[in-house]
Amino acid sequence: MRSRTSARAQITDVAARARVSPATVSRVMNGHASVAADLVERVLSAADELGYRASPVARSLVLGRTQTIAVMVPDMANPSFQEVLRGITRAAAADGYRVLVADSQEDVTQEPGLAREARRHCDALVLCAPRMSDAELAALVPALAPVVLTHRGPTPGVPTSSADYRGGIAALLDHLAGLGHRRLVYLAGPPSSASHRRRLEGIAAHVADHPGLSVDVLPCGVGFEEGYAAGEAVRRSGATAALAFNDLVAMGLLSALHEAGVAVPEEVSVTGFDDIPFARWTTPPLTTAAVPHGDLGQEAWRRLRALLDGEEPPPDVLVHPEVQVRASTGPARAEGAA
Amino acid sequence: MRSRTSARAQITDVAARARVSPATVSRVMNGHASVAADLVERVLSAADELGYRASPVARSLVLGRTQTIAVMVPDMANPSFQEVLRGITRAAAADGYRVLVADSQEDVTQEPGLAREARRHCDALVLCAPRMSDAELAALVPALAPVVLTHRGPTPGVPTSSADYRGGIAALLDHLAGLGHRRLVYLAGPPSSASHRRRLEGIAAHVADHPGLSVDVLPCGVGFEEGYAAGEAVRRSGATAALAFNDLVAMGLLSALHEAGVAVPEEVSVTGFDDIPFARWTTPPLTTAAVPHGDLGQEAWRRLRALLDGEEPPPDVLVHPEVQVRASTGPARAEGAA
């Protein structure tokens, strides 16, 4: 019944139909006060009849902002990045911002280019766990502003939302030491990971403070397979407890241990890191340092929004992971027993 | 040393520096032939010195396209949607397109509005597992074109990349029947899920074809908790095998069964659906119908790209899930034994 133009209605169409100027239509559509009530009415109904919606691209051009931010992650398949991505997306959506994803696919050499490129299309950028060096990061950041960082310690001039990996691993170590463990192994993350380096620092400090405690570092990685492959080395190490770089590695290790007939936690205790949703559902359920990634994402957004609004961003947040004690850790087996 | 303007260089700046017109700069930057070699040279070096990059927004306005697509998912926390999102993102990135994510947070009422909104900012849209009714979907789709669908059966005029859930559940049923199971339960997904309804059809057809086989349908859901909560009902049902709506539900169930001291698969066999990366690492590893979500995402992109290029999209793809036999399924326990 109603007339339909094939092309989308534009502001001039609405203006013509409402017998006002485009300027007035714009004012009405954007809720600017000071438009006579009857004109508002005419414009609104004209817009409604035409199904008019302003072109976001045209608005972006004149306004100089896109209402979109970009989020760069090293790997979209990693649950912890998925959680922060989700946290950011929801928080940003609540404020009327959209998010563009950029996946660097764990390729460090791509990061700077990808970040620049993503940033050009958006109003701001969040860098999740960038793998590039501190020097590269520092050099890049000015060109990226407004920008915030997650999963990575303080960087001058960049608001940060991160976790205390150092403290988290220390808390795990405390938990294990309390259970009588003295010989431990740490299944290391990739050297390019800043959060891995923080864990290493935490371990070193803890060992220095606790004579009689030893922690061997076993090169490992970030995924199931790598944790699984480390099973043999863990057994040979003679350690009574293993700290995995993250929950994925822990799950791989759990699997290898189970297959080898090694009882967890009776013979070997295992801890993860992150507390991804799956950690609660492993067999046995995984003791891990809980990092609220969704909250980190939300906090990252708060800082970005402040930057976008020209305000002072809240101070850096460093959430302290809390040890979630579950069934994968228990008292150390008697010395000498294997 | 080098001069720096605080604002970004624009096409006119490059033109001035190279002593050519903006039109020529545009032609050079876009690789249009028919520009004298020396001018190309001058423009290129001027652009380089100024660090010039064309404004994507301005280009979008004049070109009428953004080089961006939107992907709407019901829940970013669900591994299978994460996988298709990842597949789409990578495939699109390879073709120079970016992706915007829209999370409907499992709220059906939000879907139409969110889809429209997301679409307006992009050149095209992919709808992952939309929960809205067929009628709503059919009504909405014309306003969304170009659009493709995943996780959902054929819809007139919309290229689709989906899996044969009906066949997948049938294959699982075959596997279980072959192991001697006769009394089964299906832990149902949400009624609004189209793929759940396909599974139901597959079950009905299979039961009709196999007298002596019974499958009870237990209302359940999509997540760990729901699978966990169903543990009690599964035990009481007397079934020797349980088919979970997806891997998450299966993991929850596995956990409940383990806690209750029910041996899997000796007393009860359990199957999942999707074969998310975690399925390989549960205890016992989960038998499941493998859906290559990454590939589905990639195929969705191929269709979208064809649409964007004004070409005929490839025919709908319906991948056939393959049963991944792992340790969570085994021979049915003897009749009467409980």
Add this chain to the structure above:
DNA sequence: TTGAAAGCGTTACCAC
């Protein structure tokens, strides 16, 4: 081959 100028669809400044 090159340049001038007309858009692309808005918003916002400046008059009236």
Add this chain to the structure above:
DNA sequence: GTGGTAACGCTTTCAA
């Protein structure tokens, strides 16, 4: 309060 109109930064006819 309302309406012209100049941007926003680029691409692309149309002439030369």
